[in-house]
Amino acid sequence: MKDIVEIGALRAPYRCVDPDETLPEGWRIPIAAAAGCGFVGFALRYLAREHTNVDAFQFLIPWYTFARDHGIGALGEAFTNYTPFYTYLLLIAARFDWLGQPLSLVKTISAVFEFGCAAVVAQMVWRATKMPLRASMAFCAVWLAPTVIFNGAMWGQSDSIWTFFTLISVALFMRDRNGIPPFAVAFSVKAQSVFLGPFVLGMILRRKIHAAWLAAIPAVYLALAIPVLVAGRSLGSVIGVYMDQVNTFDRLFISAANIWIFSAGMPYAIGVAIGVVLATASGLALSIFIARSRRTGPEFILLVACASLMLMPYLLPKMHERYFYAFELASIALACINPRYLPFAVIAQIDGVLSYLAFDAGMAMSLPPAALCNTILALYLVLDLKRGERGFRFPKLAWLGFAVAIAGLFAYLAFAGSDSTPSPAYLFATGLAAAMTLRLIKESQRSTADGPDRSPRV
DSSP: OHHHHHHHHHHSOOOOOOGGGGSOTTOHHHHHHHHHHHHHHHHHHHHTTTOOOHHIIIIIHHHHHHHHHHGGGGGGSOOSSSOHHHHHHHHHHHTTGGGSOHHHHHHHHHHHHHHHHHHHHHHHHHHHHOOHHHHHHHHHHHHTOHHHIIIIIITOOOHHHHHHHHHHHHHHHHTTSOOHHHHHHHHHHOGGGGGGHHHHHHHHHHHTOOGGGGGHHHHHHHHHTHHHHHTTOOHHHHHTHHHHHHTSOOOSOSSOSSGGGGOTTOOHHHHHHHHHHHHHHHHHHHHHHHHHOOOOSHHHHHHHHHHHHHHHHHHSSSOOGGGGHHHHHHHHHHHHHOGGGHHHHHHHHHHHHHHHHHHHSOOGGGHHHHHHHHHHHHHHHHHHHHHOOOEEOOOHHHHHHHHHHHHHHHHHHHHHTTOOOOOHHHHHHHHHHHHHHHHHHHHTEEOOTTSOOOSOOO
């Protein structure tokens, strides 16, 4: 009997297990940080649930109300100027109408995909670095990014939806897999996903992916439209969504911090033609560069994706401030993979906030500084691709000067309010912010004779 008991004890030992032993070494702090930031992010979104703007009253709330009141019958009506995909999301949200106000439920749609974007970026960083803390930082940075809070929590916009599928496409290409299917879904959500088009074309040429895969883009769009077509909506109405959006505005500059802020006086038709030619030529050049480049690795793939997502809304006319959204999130992933790109992510966020404030708080004078800084970002992204890999350092004085210049600019804009008259103080603040942006990027990068040096230097 004693032997049997001893054998049983060997087969099924009982002992107290320390809960900390269930977490792999190095994951405890990252998980705790992600959980804490997740809670803070939900709290911020709750506090901003009632913040609204003209777009919400004119479009989002009436759309939601129509979907709620008509139920499944709404599928047959073109009651939004978005694609059918967004109609489905509104109908799903309307099923939970008893949980909150219409605006809060519309914002919840955005929050779900914002969380998804944060998870995809964290996964990108983890696969590229195998460093839990960096992956956690990437999740936190996206989930709490000021432009993300502005876009979804405050405005209820849907840019997180198409960006989610765009980031999945980039993540798959970073893993040497075909990212065209999620790109096709992104296009079925919103036309702004074409900003990734030069990157996708370059990857098709680089990886020798069969050109037939391009047919997946219209095929997925039509497949996702089947429910509304069956419900009675016309095919012309479904196909013409993007053309209607293109014709909505007849101004070269709307609200994006790009080159068209400086286009005052240019005829509309000529400006549109110039913008399309510039964007097309730049996109083709980027695609050819991607196809011919000998650089490899996840960091390079993400870098060229960032270039595509930045250059297209920067060069195209008729852009909104929200259209840099995908670049702003992709640049966070890039900065977490290689800290030398940290200035890109920080400057992108500041430029985004300046652009959002122009619409949200009437600070029209915040757009020119943002456009100047975006010009510097676009220039250095192109130069970075041309020069190849570089090392990095952390220049304290450059960061200090940049922080002071940006703080001064924000202070001036807050003091001046909606005043649109340039003053010497404004010109000084704008010039200083642009100069320190340029200096920060330059000082954060340095050439090395033996390849990139990934260790911070002062």
